[in-house]
Amino acid sequence: MTTSDRRVPRRKLSDTAADQLSARIEAGEYPVGSKLPAEKDLAQLFGVGRSSMREAVRTLEAAGYLESTHGVGVFVRNDKPQNVGPLDLTLGGGYTMSDLFEVRIALEGMAAELAATRLTDHHRELLVTFLTAAGDPEVTHDEFVRLDGKFHRQVAEASGNPLLLVMWETLGIQFEEYSLKVIQMPGRLDRAHADHVGIADALTQGDPALAGDRAREHVRTVQSELRRAADDAARPRATD
CATH class of the missing domain: 1.10.10.10 (Winged helix-like DNA-binding domain superfamily/Winged helix DNA-binding domain)
Structure with a gap:
């Protein structure tokens, strides 16, 4: 496969x-x-x-x-619910999602670039295993979040740089907390899975530039979605 x-x-x-x-x-x-x-x-x-x-x-x-x-x-509760309120953008440790995004863009972009040149058959098999499980139509949000973390950690490990892997693992708590918050957004799971598949394909092709671009765009996409959601929540709504 x-x-x-x-x-x-x-x-x-x-x-x-x-x-x-x-x-x-x-x-x-x-x-x-x-x-x-x-x-x-x-x-x-x-x-x-x-x-x-x-x-x-x-x-x-x-x-x-x-x-x-x-x-x-x-x-x-409601047959025509309005916005249920802005998403809480704070994370444990006094950090925010913006803090996490900035670090992930830099870290995951570099990890993907390196992994594209150092990917082994073992890494490839594990990535496919995670993607297969995450693509199951019956996968729950909690399980997808767990697989999401495993996927990104595996890319960091495939980079071949042990310090980069340690840096990724320091984000573990904030990454899981963030993921559990955003996975409820409509369509977010499917878009995240499609992005992961695209990143894995670039790694398999051995294309560092493409892998890095897709990894960074993966983070920027959800960042943009959160900004739009925040704008929508702040926008005055017409009343009947």
């Missing part, structure tokens, strides 16, 4: 279920204040597994459609 085999990631079943459920909510099939059917019934209704349905519900909770009450059930 080559990384190019997974260039176009399949859409997650949970995302499809979330779209279908939100459409039913907006159409009034599940009115505001009503309790949703049990998870197993929803999973059967939308033709997905219970883990995918659970992930879909979490997505709609983050979007402002639903609200869970422990031991009681999941209720429709």
Whole structure:
């Protein structure tokens, strides 16, 4: 299997279920204040597994459609949610996502450039393993974040520079915290996976310039998405 085999990631079943459920909510099939059917019934209704349905519900909770009450059930909170508020851009240790982005652009760009000239069969096999698991339509957000970290760490290790790897590992806590926050953004998982595939392809081609460019663009893309989200949250909305 080559990384190019997974260039176009399949859409997650949970995302499809979330779209279908939100459409039913907006159409009034599940009115505001009503309790949703049990998870197993929803999973059967939308033709997905219970883990995918659970992930879909979490997505709609983050979007402002639903609200869970422990031991009681999941209720429709809003049928036309507005922005649920700006994303918290702070990270542990007193750092911000902007701090992390600046370091990642420099660090990951150089790691990818070096890895493209030093990639071994062992590194390549591990990257493909991580990409295959991350491309599973049933992968959960938490699992994807774990695989995301493994992918980037493996690129740093493939650079052949042990100090660069140590530098990457010092970002571990902030990277995971950041990833768990942004992975809930609509489409972010699919775009991140596609970027990872592109980086891995450049490494396999042995093209340092392309690998470095794709690694840096991967970080800049989500940085731009967060800026747009912040702008949208700050923009006054028209009232009915």
